[in-house]
Amino acid sequence: MSRTLTAAPLTAAAFAPYGEVIELSGAPDKMINQGLCGRHHDLARLDFADGRAGISLFDAKARHFPCPVEMVERHPEGSQAFIPVNNVPMLVVVAEDANGTPVNLRAFLSAPGQSINLHRNTWHGVLTPIGAPGLYAVVDRIGDGANLEEFWFDEPFVVTEP
Numbered sequence: 001m002s003r004t005l006t007a008a009p010l011t012a013a014a015f016a017p018y019g020e021v022i023e024l025s026g027a028p029d030k031m032i033n034q035g036l037c038g039r040h041h042d043l044a045r046l047d048f049a050d051g052r053a054g055i056s057l058f059d060a061k062a063r064h065f066p067c068p069v070e071m072v073e074r075h076p077e078g079s080q081a082f083i084p085v086n087n088v089p090m091l092v093v094v095a096e097d098a099n100g101t102p103v104n105l106r107a108f109l110s111a112p113g114q115s116i117n118l119h120r121n122t123w124h125g126v127l128t129p130i131g132a133p134g135l136y137a138v139v140d141r142i143g144d145g146a147n148l149e150e151f152w153f154d155e156p157f158v159v160t161e162p
């Protein structure tokens with residue numbers, strides 16, 4: 001089985017089974033602040049079981065293509081959003097679940113200005129900036145109990161650029 005994936009440009013439609021792409025698209029839902037700000041409202045489905053939303057900062061090392069992917073993980077108790085502070089693109093790897101095993105991996109490369117929100121319990125690669133600085137705000141669940149399930153591949157996948 002080929003262990004090479006080619007990253008595709010990230011689009012809301014292609015990513016829909018896994019989460020939302022948070023980006024400006026069309027006119028704002030509402031003008032606020034005396035007409036000086038457009039509000040693009042409620043762009044992602046946040047979901048936190050038995051916990052609360054938290055905002056953290058991830059300062060991640062830069063990666064580059066071809067990029068090995070040794071594992072994917074998921075958060076059974078909550079969604080997770082990655083918001084670039086410096087507009088640095090990220091490699092987003094996601095997969096379907098087959099009875100606890102990730103299958104049909106897909107790789108996307110975000111464009112500057114794009115953020116993502118991963119739906120609860122969705123297999124994904126860890127935050128992977130393609131460039132520096134890899135500073136991202138992360139909105140995810142803060143709460144008790146385990147919220148991280150990892151799956152390590154016997155042989156890494158390798159993701160090539162679009």
Ligand SMILES: NC(=O)N[C@@H](O)C(=O)O
Nearest residue numbers: 073080124125126127148
């Ligand atoms: N483990 C952790 O906090 N980070 C991961 O959830 C990730 O998706 O990067």
Ligand code: NI
Nearest residue numbers: 073075080126
């Ligand atoms: Ni995660």
